[in-house]
Amino acid sequence: MTSKKVIELFYDVVSPYSWLGFEIMCRYRNVWNIELKLRPAFLGGIMQGSGNKPPGLVPNKFMYMTKDLNRLAQYFDVPLQPPSDPFEAMFKKGSLSAMRFVAAVQEREKGGDKQVEQVSRELWRRIWSEDKDITEPASLSEAAKKAGLSDGAIKEVLQMSTSKEIKDKLKSTTQDALDIGAFGFPLVVCHVDGKPEMFFGSDRFELMAHCIGEKWLGPHPGKSAAKL
Numbered sequence: 001m002t003s004k005k006v007i008e009l010f011y012d013v014v015s016p017y018s019w020l021g022f023e024i025m026c027r028y029r030n031v032w033n034i035e036l037k038l039r040p041a042f043l044g045g046i047m048q049g050s051g052n053k054p055p056g057l058v059p060n061k062f063m064y065m066t067k068d069l070n071r072l073a074q075y076f077d078v079p080l081q082p083p084s085d086p087f088e089a090m091f092k093k094g095s096l097s098a099m100r101f102v103a104a105v106q107e108r109e110k111g112g113d114k115q116v117e118q119v120s121r122e123l124w125r126r127i128w129s130e131d132k133d134i135t136e137p138a139s140l141s142e143a144a145k146k147a148g149l150s151d152g153a154i155k156e157v158l159q160m161s162t163s164k165e166i167k168d169k170l171k172s173t174t175q176d177a178l179d180i181g182a183f184g185f186p187l188v189v190c191h192v193d194g195k196p197e198m199f200f201g202s203d204r205f206e207l208m209a210h211c212i213g214e215k216w217l218g219p220h221p222g223k224s225a226a227k228l
Contacts, residue, residue, distance in 0.1 A: 004035040005212050010177040010187040012043035013102070013123040013134065014095035016069055020076050020202040021186030022124070024219060026117060028205075031221040032214040038113050040102040040120065043185050044094055045174040050183040056090055072202070076219045083131040097161070098123050098134045103170045104160035105144070108153070118147035 009025050011018035029036040047054060055061035066082060073080035083089040102123070106116045122143035126132040133139040137158055144154045160166050177187055181198055188199040190212050199208050209216040 006191040007034045008037045008189040010039045015185045017202045018186040019124040041174040049178045052183040079129045100161040101140045104157045104166045122147045
């Protein structure tokens with residue numbers, strides 16, 4: 001058995017394309033010979049640090065994105081539904097408190113990243129499926145409760161999320177992504193032969209598979225493998 005290739009996934013729950021990339025990488029973590037490292041970061045910091053403009057601020061891109069997301073949601077089988085006011089959800093409210101909360105969940109969790117995965121998914125579900133808030137403590141608590149965290153754990157994570165340690169952790173992860181060359185999310189970094197290979201977006205999985213010596217089996221690898 002060859003040693004597992006390390007793959008880092010940088011993401012932010014305010015990004016719908018990140019949700020698609022996240023679900024695919026979670027489905028493939030036990031199909032490909034990889035070690036998946038979840039790296040929750042802050043997309044606002046990436047945009048500012050790289051000088052990029054979000055597609056939502058370019059009218060034609062925004063119109064295309066809305067259609068594109070509907071098609072992708074069906075293809076990837078992710079219950080993605082844009083909020084009633086995407087501009088408010090993404091740019092006015094943003095995701096800083098949510099991503100600090102996820103960073104705190106990760107800091108607290110020992111032995112794996114199951115809680116990070118589940119809390120992230122519930123936050124995506126709130127903003128990109130149920131048109132709900134992800135900025136207020138009560139909203140974060142509700143997502144964490146659905147993800148299976150106890151009341152005591154949620155209280156602890158909420159306190160941690162406002163600490164300097166967690167704020168610095170999120171800044172540091174965001175800076176790591178910028179140092180690699182990030183200009184948006186999702187960002188997947190495959191470490192191949194000691195060299196990082198960077199892939200942006202949720203439409204590079206076939207190329208990624210080729211680079212790491214694996215096979216792309218479509219959006220549902222379990223179903224595809226069963227047909228072989």
